[in-house]
Amino acid sequence: MASKDFFLVAAIDFGTTFSGYAFSEVTEFQADPLRVSTCTWGSSTNSVMSLKTPSSILFRPEKTFDSFGFEAEDKYSNLSLDNMHRSWFYFRRFKMMLYNSKDVHRSNLLKDETGKEMPAIDVFAASIRYMKDHLGDFLSRRSTQIRDNEIRWVLTVPAIWDDAAKQFMREAAEKAGIDGQALLLALEPEAASMCCKYLPVERMETRIECFSPRSKYLVLDAGGGTVDITVHEVNPDGTLKELHKANGGPWGGTTVDQAFLDFLSEILGADVLQTFRDGHRDDYIDLLREFETRKRAVKPDSDSRVTFKMPISLHELYRKMKKAEIRDAVRDHPKYGGKITCAGDKMRVDADLIIALFSKTCYAIVKHIRDLLQNTSTRDTSTFLMVGGFSESPMLQDAIKKGFPDKKVVVPPDAGLTVLKGAVIFGHNSKMIVSRIAKYTYGFKCWQQFDPSIHPKERKEVRNNRYEVQGCFDKIVEVGQPVSPDSPIGPQQYSPQENEEWFSAKLFASPNKNPLFVDEEGTLRIGEVEVDCRDDKGNVSSADVYLIFGGTELEVKAVHSDTGRETKAKFDFLG
Incomplete structure (x- = not known):
């Protein structure tokens, strides 16, 4: 969606503990990127007022949506007072399922607070739909007349999530009624970084120069469920490049x-x-x-x-x-x-x-950052940006400052809203991050000619009248390699098997630099894409496959060898 096609960017920060949304019109962003509107939430049973609402959702016994946030918590409490809650479905803090699960599928089930199950994608979709509809009502009350097709949507996701979890969130958003063509996924620490980049010096606790050219800084995004860490360097033109693959762990609030x-x-x-x-x-x-x-x-x-x-x-x-x-x-x-x-x-x-109560969590975070800074690319990082709701904790701030006394630690105002506001800015200017670091070594599953110097003899098979080995890892990108969405990786040429008109490219990821086979320990099956190799006359030839890394989502394209016809394809990470 080009900028001229939308008038408003709306971002949903779907968190483990709390969720919220924010938005700004194109004209507002052009005048002041930090001019971002948010919603205030409250509970009917007490005086709690917040710029986010709990990530809690309630479904009726027939599994239809009832309420979300404070309203869901309050109603479930009232139902339990009358002992009527057991047949209802109540979910809270369920986002961590996508981090904890090593095998994310569309068919995954989610257990509610009493152990009853519902399809996870239905729970996530209903939560996103509630936020989407709540924004629509909010805009209507402001007499803002904007149609759905004039909104660009941004959904935040942790940078440490894998591709399957990201695709799951995208499909949940589309099931919630958001047009996939109008949807961007924003990596949470990157969104926070973009927000901090625009903060004027007078609004910061201390003067920082981490956004000057060639400077390096670490973003510590401490949320409710996970801690997400990235390290950036500022390019001479003000754009950002990632210096170390996204990392972190389940050490949130x-x-x-x-x-x-x-x-x-x-x-x-x-x-x-x-x-x-x-x-x-x-x-x-x-x-x-x-x-x-x-x-x-x-x-x-x-x-x-x-x-x-x-x-x-x-x-x-x-x-x-x-x-x-x-x-x-x-x-x-x-x-x-x-x-x-x-x-x-x-x-x-x-x-x-x-x-x-904070000691174990703070120790794990400090130790992880200390290990991270041993890397040659991050060793001279001088500034830490602490964002996310948990970063507002004086206990975590103190642990980071004492753990790294030689670093400048900056906590921006409203650290818990930094990701959300940054996601809105990302929706207006998604080209700010020009380079990221590959989290894994990626490659396709393929046959290779048997080479006794590298292949175990027990894996050789007779194929096409020669010895070949199946299940080999055909490396495309190496872990730690810089990748950019403007520079596709490839090509790798593949041909259909005899009497076939297409081939299936199966993508795998490994934490190792040079895996030989796709069944090695630690290697994961990422996704699969089918490529049609027929030309306009029905003739079959090979195709060059390119992977487009460096964006928030992995993409693939195939170019027909004879005609040059380009095929855009999507991996299915949830199959």
């Missing part, structure tokens, strides 16, 4: 939530906490909301106790299951005795215990 639940389980018993979660969903949701608020205020130098409201239902359940009181359990606990007190429905916890 939800790991601190899990540490809190483990802490409660250690005090109360896993059986009590599980029964509380299953039987008192409303109070369980309130408890997690309360911790979400409390954890944002935890500082490394805190010395005062942190107070939590413990639901009365939890006290009653503990009394029923353990024949004792929670206050007695914390008083007599061999590890926590004297560090926790209970009074009424309040639990007061020593600051050092709450601070300790």
